[in-house]
Amino acid sequence: xxxxxxxxxxxxxxxxxxxxxxxxxxxxxxxxxxxxxxxxxxxxxxxxxxxxxxxxxxxxxxxxxxxxxxxxxxxxxxxxxxxxxxxxxxxxxxxxxxxxxxxxxxxxxxxxxxxxxxxxxxxxxxxxxxxxxxxxxxxxxxxxxxxxxxxxxxxxxxxxxxxxxxxxxxxxxxxxxxxxxxxxxxxx
Numbered sequence: 001x002x003x004x005x006x007x008x009x010x011x012x013x014x015x016x017x018x019x020x021x022x023x024x025x026x027x028x029x030x031x032x033x034x035x036x037x038x039x040x041x042x043x044x045x046x047x048x049x050x051x052x053x054x055x056x057x058x059x060x061x062x063x064x065x066x067x068x069x070x071x072x073x074x075x076x077x078x079x080x081x082x083x084x085x086x087x088x089x090x091x092x093x094x095x096x097x098x099x100x101x102x103x104x105x106x107x108x109x110x111x112x113x114x115x116x117x118x119x120x121x122x123x124x125x126x127x128x129x130x131x132x133x134x135x136x137x138x139x140x141x142x143x144x145x146x147x148x149x150x151x152x153x154x155x156x157x158x159x160x161x162x163x164x165x166x167x168x169x170x171x172x173x174x175x176x177x178x179x180x181x182x183x184x185x186x187x188x
Contacts, residue, residue, distance in 0.1 A: 098155030
């Protein structure tokens with residue numbers, strides 16, 4: 001088994017990397033889904049402000065690894081479902097935001113955990129969020145920079161420094177996807 005997590009600044013390419021994994025029929029655990037599901041459970045609209053506030057509240061109340069702790073049972077459930085195939089399974093985690101999350105996954109999965117950092121220039125990332133049109137992405141450039149600072153406050157910068165592998169996402173989408181495929185399956 002391998003548990004492979006993507007870390008990177010907002011709109012660096014983590015979700016595209018996860019979609020590559022999905023196209024390869026690999027199971028994906030999206031950390032942001034934990035927040036979106038909790039917003040829905042609380043009857044709150046999806047917005048960057050609500051998502052950021054809730055994520056901060058959870059981390060303050062339950063620890064900086066609160067989201068990771070909620071994802072671990074989901075990962076274990078995937079591994080239980082595949083049973084004997086678990087040794088060959090790669091489970092992908094989309095959306096690490098801090099060092100505490102990295103440490104939580106390392107503690108749980110040991111040497112089977114790999115952290116991959118995706119690096120993309122800020123202006124390219126901002127253009128992407130404007131193009132993707134998610135409700136929690138309705139931001140000005142100033143708000144986008146504030147979002148990034150908020151996430152750095154959760155330890156994202158330190159988490160990025162702990163990466164086992166680094167992917168530069170500065171070229172074409174096709175080139176980026178091929179590099180992700182090689183990481184997910186070195187035989188590609």
